[in-house]
Amino acid sequence: MHYKWKTGMWAFVMHRVTGLALTVYLIMHINVVSSLHDPGSFNKTMAFLGQPLFRVLELGLLAAVIYHGLNGVRVFLIDFCNRTKNHAAIFWILAATGSVIFIVGAYPLLHHAGIF
Amino acid sequence: MDRGIGSGGAFAWFFQRISGVFLLVALLAHFWVLHYVSGGDVTFQIVAQRLATPIWKTIDLAFLVLAIIHGFNGFIMVIHDYIHNHNLRLVLVSFIWIAGIVLGLLGTITIISFQAPAGGGL
Numbered sequence: 001m002h003y004k005w006k007t008g009m010w011a012f013v014m015h016r017v018t019g020l021a022l023t024v025y026l027i028m029h030i031n032v033v034s035s036l037h038d039p040g041s042f043n044k045t046m047a048f049l050g051q052p053l054f055r056v057l058e059l060g061l062l063a064a065v066i067y068h069g070l071n072g073v074r075v076f077l078i079d080f081c082n083r084t085k086n087h088a089a090i091f092w093i094l095a096a097t098g099s100v101i102f103i104v105g106a107y108p109l110l111h112h113a114g115i116f
Numbered sequence: 117m118d119r120g121i122g123s124g125g126a127f128a129w130f131f132q133r134i135s136g137v138f139l140l141v142a143l144l145a146h147f148w149v150l151h152y153v154s155g156g157d158v159t160f161q162i163v164a165q166r167l168a169t170p171i172w173k174t175i176d177l178a179f180l181v182l183a184i185i186h187g188f189n190g191f192i193m194v195i196h197d198y199i200h201n202h203n204l205r206l207v208l209v210s211f212i213w214i215a216g217i218v219l220g221l222l223g224t225i226t227i228i229s230f231q232a233p234a235g236g237g238l
Contacts (some may be wrong), residue, residue, distance in 0.1 A: 016194055023187035030219055034226045036167070039160040039233065046158055069143065072136045074182070079133060105147075112156040 007088045015071045018064040023063060057112040062105050070094040071103075128189055135186045142179045168232035180223040188216035 005048040043109045074090050154162045166172040199205045
């Protein structure tokens with residue numbers, strides 16, 4: 001198979017990888033939240049997930065969500081707003097936007113966990 | 117061309133885009149409400165205040181159902197692109213459907229059956 005590994009191809013593959021990862025996260029998330037029927041067990045679970053290890057993993061979640069959401073906007077623009085010829089430029093504009101959003105989200109996340 | 121079992125085709129494609137727009141807005145609100153408004157701590161007391169109200173049950177149910185369909189529909193689209201063996205595809209797609217329904221039921225029960233504890237000092 002001969003794929004051209006240019007911007008659009010990377011964007012497509014990363015969209016799928018982050019999408020699958022987010023679905024796996026959704027499965028775990030719904031399982032954790034289902035402990036709400038027992039206040040004690042919910043608070044215990046949340047305290048456990050508040051450890052620095054999970055905070056760092058949440059940075060990965062944050063990055064995946066931002067990527068998938070913003071690239072989803074790009075896909076929408078390409079498919080419904082006739083922006084195919086600008087797709088690469090849109091990718092880099094959204095990449096810059098996403099990087100800023102990541103920093104804005106990551107700082108309070110780590111700060112709140114006492115990491116810095 | 118055999119697209120095989122359970123392929124939503126154009127509808128699956130269209131649904132991902134429409135639900136994606138809703139999920140983007142809902143997820144922003146979800147992050148904002150859970151991690152900024154209440155100061156960052158997610159405790160039973162804070163969650164219960166919202167989840168005990170019908171309006172939040174409705175919002176969370178719509179969010180839950182669309183997120184599961186979007187995620188599992190995406191999973192099925194990936195399976196259709198890479199798994200060409202008909203039987204294996206049938207097994208995987210069936211498994212995704214069952215997992216999606218079970219997860220949807222678990223989430224729905226969690227949301228609908230939730231009651232703030234009586235006199236819990238919420």
